[in-house]
Amino acid sequence: xxxxxxxxxxxxxxRAKPYIHRTPVLTSGYLNELAGCEMFxxxxxxxxxxxxxVRGASNAVFGLTDEQAKRGVATHSSGNHALSLSYAAxxxxxxxxxxMPRTAPQAKKDAVRGYGGIITECEPSTTxxxxxxxxxxxxxxxxxxxxxxxxxxxxGQGTCSRELLEQMxxxxxxxxxxxxxxxxxxxxxxxxxxxxxxxxxxxxxxAEPEQADDAARSFxxxxxxxxxxxxxxxxxxxxxxxxxxxxxxSNHVTDILTASETEIVDAMRIxxxxxxxxxxxxxxxxxxxxxKNKETxxxxxxxxxxxxxxxxxxxxxxxxx
Amino acid sequence: xxxxxxxxxxxxxxRAKPYIHRTPVLTSGYLNELAGCEMFxxxxxxxxxxxxxVRGASNAVFGLTDEQAKRGVATHSSGNHALSLSYAAxxxxxxxxxxMPRTAPQAKKDAVRGYGGIITECEPSTTxxxxxxxxxxxxxxxxxxxxxxxxxxxxGQGTCSRELLEQMxxxxxxxxxxxxxxxxxxxxxxxxxxxxxxxxxxxxxxAEPEQADDAARSFxxxxxxxxxxxxxxxxxxxxxxxxxxxxxxSNHVTDILTASETEIVDAMRIxxxxxxxxxxxxxxxxxxxxxKNKETxxxxxxxxxxxxxxxxxxxxxxxxx
Numbered sequence: 001x002x003x004x005x006x007x008x009x010x011x012x013x014x015r016a017k018p019y020i021h022r023t024p025v026l027t028s029g030y031l032n033e034l035a036g037c038e039m040f041x042x043x044x045x046x047x048x049x050x051x052x053x054v055r056g057a058s059n060a061v062f063g064l065t066d067e068q069a070k071r072g073v074a075t076h077s078s079g080n081h082a083l084s085l086s087y088a089a090x091x092x093x094x095x096x097x098x099x100m101p102r103t104a105p106q107a108k109k110d111a112v113r114g115y116g117g118i119i120t121e122c123e124p125s126t127t128x129x130x131x132x133x134x135x136x137x138x139x140x141x142x143x144x145x146x147x148x149x150x151x152x153x154x155x156g157q158g159t160c161s162r163e164l165l166e167q168m169x170x171x172x173x174x175x176x177x178x179x180x181x182x183x184x185x186x187x188x189x190x191x192x193x194x195x196x197x198x199x200x201x202x203x204x205x206x207a208e209p210e211q212a213d214d215a216a217r218s219f220x221x222x223x224x225x226x227x228x229x230x231x232x233x234x235x236x237x238x239x240x241x242x243x244x245x246x247x248x249x250s251n252h253v254t255d256i257l258t259a260s261e262t263e264i265v266d267a268m269r270i271x272x273x274x275x276x277x278x279x280x281x282x283x284x285x286x287x288x289x290x291x292k293n294k295e296t297x298x299x300x301x302x303x304x305x306x307x308x309x310x311x312x313x314x315x316x317x318x319x320x321x
Numbered sequence: 322x323x324x325x326x327x328x329x330x331x332x333x334x335x336r337a338k339p340y341i342h343r344t345p346v347l348t349s350g351y352l353n354e355l356a357g358c359e360m361f362x363x364x365x366x367x368x369x370x371x372x373x374x375v376r377g378a379s380n381a382v383f384g385l386t387d388e389q390a391k392r393g394v395a396t397h398s399s400g401n402h403a404l405s406l407s408y409a410a411x412x413x414x415x416x417x418x419x420x421m422p423r424t425a426p427q428a429k430k431d432a433v434r435g436y437g438g439i440i441t442e443c444e445p446s447t448t449x450x451x452x453x454x455x456x457x458x459x460x461x462x463x464x465x466x467x468x469x470x471x472x473x474x475x476x477g478q479g480t481c482s483r484e485l486l487e488q489m490x491x492x493x494x495x496x497x498x499x500x501x502x503x504x505x506x507x508x509x510x511x512x513x514x515x516x517x518x519x520x521x522x523x524x525x526x527x528a529e530p531e532q533a534d535d536a537a538r539s540f541x542x543x544x545x546x547x548x549x550x551x552x553x554x555x556x557x558x559x560x561x562x563x564x565x566x567x568x569x570x571s572n573h574v575t576d577i578l579t580a581s582e583t584e585i586v587d588a589m590r591i592x593x594x595x596x597x598x599x600x601x602x603x604x605x606x607x608x609x610x611x612x613k614n615k616e617t618x619x620x621x622x623x624x625x626x627x628x629x630x631x632x633x634x635x636x637x638x639x640x641x642x
Contacts, residue, residue: 024345026367045597046347107594269634273428276366276630278597309597313590314639 045309056156086117148186149242157190182206183237185245192252259288366630377477407438469507470563478511503527504558506566513573580609
């Protein structure tokens with residue numbers, strides 16, 4: 001297993017820069033007062049293809065040799081990685097094959113096709129997804145870009161925290177902590193890679209739905225625990241840790257906090273209402289856990305990664321009864 | 322009638338600056354391609370109290386003498402001016418009396434009260450609103466800050482275009498046009514005040530719902546036409562022009578364009594989906610009219626004012642059948 005280095009992150013940033021946004025960092029006096037800490041929201045919902053995943057995907061796609069690139073790229077993803085890889089492949093002019101659960105939001109399927117991605121559907125379980133993917137991969141010979149268990153992807157996701165650190169120079173200086181959602185652990189691993197090297201005093205927290213808390217249980221147990229097909233509104237966070245992301249989580253994360261479905265939806269709604277940001281349920285999990293663990297963050301300066309904004313606007317979670 | 326000058330706008334900016342945000346300007350490659358022009362969205366949905374109206378309100382509140390301020394301020398408003406005046410009055414520590422239609426969205430009423438505003442309800446017509454207001458005004462002796470027909474308010478709204486002009490230095494330079502929604506005409510008048518002095522070559526367009534097109538009909542007729550209680554999803558744009566705003570509209574606006582209810586809701590939804598911005602229906606009218614009048618804007622660089630983001634998230638217009 002190759003562990004990406006801080007130089008890999010820097011190379012990823014140079015490679016991906018033409019294809020990604022330097023997303024803004026926003027604040028809210030109202031939410032700071034509510035939480036009892038000072039939060040700096042890194043808005044990856046404004047990122048190309050609507051999510052941070054385009055960072056890792058662009059690094060992988062533009063790092064291929066011309067020979068490799070000809071056969072295209074392939075992946076399985078619950079949504080944003082599929083969008084992002086399709087976007088990056090489109091920018092390079094190569095095919096992108098995507099295995100996707102048939103239950104994924106229609107808006108995400110439409111968007112993948114809009115970016116030129118070629119979808120093969122599977123059942124909504126990790127087992128089915130891996131089976132169907134093996135077939136597609138064998139048939140196309142495309143380069144497999146795993147949504148998170150890939151050093152190129154982790155190095156790419158690490159560029160987000162690097163920007164955040166740079167942007168804090170104009171926002172009153174150093175952070176005490178950074179918190180991001182955890183599903184498979186790609187964003188958290190990139191965050192660990194960057195912060196452990198460039199700002200080792202910043203504590204790293206991961207935030208997870210109670211109903212998909214395999215990472216929190218893994219963290220306590222000291223080894224990877226994987227659930228098949230958990231059910232949560234935070235549909236980007238259903239996948240389990242893998243060996244590469246477990247390396248970063250077990251070595252650099254301070255704690256993994258969890259929140260209930262209601263707490264996640266409430267945090268999502270209050271962010272839409274007060275910050276005027278369209279963000280997806282997964283992105284609300286960090287705020288939900290901060291509001292639930294106020295003593296942990298009291299008076300601290302906390303970077304909060306808003307991971308994406310791809311939601312089906314005709315099915316908002318506070319509308320469902 | 323006092324017509325505010327460019328120096329009044331500059332004084333307003335100096336006075337209001339501590340209480341307002343310098344809001345970001347965002348772009349969307351997808352929407353540019355769709356529209357066939359280059360659009361620069363000035364995001365007043367991120368403004369304090371969720372709308373541009375805090376600019377004029379802060380100028381009025383902080384321009385009062387201590388003696389005047391003691392009796393507070395009063396206004397009638399369909400929503401955002403009420404929020405903004407309550408916010409500004411709260412920052413100065415003085416009372417704010419608001420006459421508001423009983424049919425205004427509950428989210429707006431709650432927010433006015435959240436900022437400390439004192440609400441008296443009226444019927445949803447211009448006539449009723451003015452009658453009820455006269456009573457409240459007489460009883461309190463508060464300073465009347467009209468939502469738009471007030472030189473202090475127009476001078477304050479003009480600060481938005483001033484920022485936009487400054488921000489364009491980092492975004493490739495000059496604009497060909499600016500477009501903003503028109504209801505009573507406060508934002509458009511401020512835009513006219515600033516651009517006619519600082520960037521006289523920039524064309525100014527106003528955008529209005531077909532179902533509340535009194536400004537467009539006034540513009541064609543050459544005199545003010547006022548409708549009582551028009552019905553449109555763009556609930557911030559139901560009020561008629563008054564003498565001060567008519568002065569600016571009749572002297573400086575190039576054209577007033579209109580869009581149907583469906584076109585407005587479609588433009589709103591596509592902006593939420595693609596730009597990840599929570600914005601209100603009124604703010605979608607400019608994009609709706611650009612998409613409907615592509616030949617007018619073809620290849621141009623167009624500033625688009627997103628006026629506010631205060632919506633009732635439990636009642637989104639594309640959810641209603």
